[in-house]
Amino acid sequence: MKFPESWLRSFCNPEWSTEQLAERLTMAGLEVEEVTPAAPPFSGVVVGHVLSVTRHPNADKLNVCEVDTGSGVQSIVCGAPNVAPGVRVPCALPGAVLPGGFAIRPVTMRGVDSNGMLCSARELGLSEDHGGLLLLPADAPVGADIRKYLQLEDQVFLLKLTPNLAHCFGVQGIAREVAALSGAALSVPSFAPVAVTLAEKLPVSIEAPDLCGRFSGRVIRGVDARAATPDWMKRRLERAGQRPISALVDISNYVMLELGRPSHIFDLHKIAGGLQVRWGRDGEQLELLNGQVIELDPQVGVIADASGQVESLAGIMGGASTAVSLDTTAIYVEAAFWWPAAIAGRARRYNFSTDAAQRFERGVDPASTVDHLEYLSRLILEICGGQAAPVDDTITGLPERKPVSMRIARARKVIGIEISEAEIAQAFQRLQLPARREGDHFxxxxxSYRFDLQIEEDLIEEVVRLWGYERLPVRPPRASLPMLAQPEARRSRFAVRRAIAARDYQEVIGYSFVGSELDRMLGTHEPIRLLNPIAAQMDVMRTTLWGGLIETLRANLNRRATRVRLFEAGRVFAADPSVQPGPLAVNGVRQPEMLGGIAYGPAADEQWGMPARAVDFFDVKADVLALFGSLAPRWERAEHPALHPGRSARLTLDGRPVGWLGTLHPAVQQALELPQAPVLFEVEMDALVSRPVPSFEPVSKFPPVVRDLALVVDQSIPAQRLLDEVEAARVECASGGLLRNVILFDEYRGKGLENKEKSLAIRLWMQDTQRTLNDAEVNDLIAAIVDRVGRSLGARLRSGA
Structure with missing residues (x-):
């Protein structure tokens, strides 16, 4: 919110300096981001009265002007196209210094002496207008200092308002806060009804009460749209960051900035029949005032005429078809209350923002539409003339202002001081908040204009900011911080992240929002759509971490990276009706925490010690196994829609699926335009933070017995199944406790085997802590293993093994 200090002081003028005013506003929660002068420094410029204008004898585009400067008549050469006898303009006298340090001195231009300079607004740093001289009112005092006459010592405030301060998006609302802070008197504009000389009313029907709660409007005929906007209004608009356009548009903008009330003025002759307030329809289009043509849908509110033609985007921007022009003679002025939820986010759908939408989506006072319409009408009649019809006020529903209770003890606890009841009551009184004492609470x-007061904490905030944040005592925080026991069976998430970082992966932090098309290619669940996405390409909640990792990979590849290792720890989201609401849970939404990673490019940086090769499934499998530590997840061959059918595996732990590992599916790789397929993994964080509690086991002093078995099985049998049968044989055999370790170290297919057979070689370690093993025990265990795999898998010992 930007406004000049003089405008604010016209409502409330406390005995504070500019610096004190900015400080008090900031401490009250209205952060003053910047205070700048209305004009850059310059001196020696006065109001000049042009007495005569003659053509320069030696230049076609220059004139010689006789100018009364109040201290005498000066001859000044000027090339401005709008210089004419009788006008009053800024005149820089010899010795003047203009913005940028440009000094004025007497000069000779094409043989004619010039003792000064007639100035444009741009030359004085007032605006970018340099099409001609800055024309002053005819009653401007000749010789007066231009800085004093135009109030250029005024300061312009820029406030950084938080979304809850909807009532401060107008100078009057800010003045109300200043009056409460300072105790100075508050003056408000008159809302007296204008004289009604017409009986005409424009038919208005509100077909969507959930869009518009109140619609006030009136017809005004006989206006002069070519009337000049008053200088005082133009000056305030320019210093508030608004470019003056025409009288009707300027008046509407002025009321919005002063009262926080957006309004709209229609050209009455361009409206067919009446107005309909409704939701948009599929297939409808609207050309806005900014020239943009947008597609409408049932989630966007509109104002249409009786024929159904859309004329305005409700609460956001008017349409070009009914815009006022300099030829407009009859208008319809509208001031409405739009429900904030019906306006929020709609402008961002079309990649723009407006002052009206910014205010309506936060909440505009629904009780003052008629008063503000009368004020707007009075300005129009005073400046543009015309005759007014009566106000037509249609109400379908207004927001209910429910009483809010604040416990005195609770307020003292939250604020941290023993604030008195009298000070609490005084704060509410100064803020014009109707309050009553009921027992131990207010x-x-x-x-109607305070949309932000809904819970007890809102009232506590009002009390403390009126009392003064700067008065709060500075105390060190005191809290009981007992050291919590760390379960041995769990490790921290930081330890997991540090472990994967030690495997040469870089951590990234991505958005929880992703594009729906990308998530559907990579995920296995229907994503949860966002009602108000921050960008079109981030319209759903992610169901997998892979989307963000792949987007980061693509960004790195676009910057000529060749080897990328990335990981992210974060939550994914999926609809699950079984999830109940709780302190850390949202009803119907499952939010497991996952660890995801991606590997792309060479397996190792270029070096002399190993040949270059691309990273593969088994490289990343080793990285994932390192994260599990002493836990042994099972790897099951399974298909995932985002992974290569023959190069993917599902991880299970204690019979429960906990993650996926695999190479990106060729179709997805092609759709994402990746030069080669990366390897991806995603594992539940809960599975990674768990770890078995170590238990003591004596180290054997006796030598182990090592045996190798080459078992021939059908090619369709996975190696894991063979290992499972070996474990089952160990459990069944009386001497199974001697088997300490089993590993698969070779697979052979080819000569000596049938076409559908393969040989799997396993190595067995057998050892006892009390004695040396004998051959009979070892042979019994091996025989039990061979018998078990033979019966269950049809395996046989390979000849010569």
């Missing part, structure tokens, strides 16, 4: 009924 009950406040928020006024």
């Amino acid at each position: 009950v406040v009924t928020p006024p």
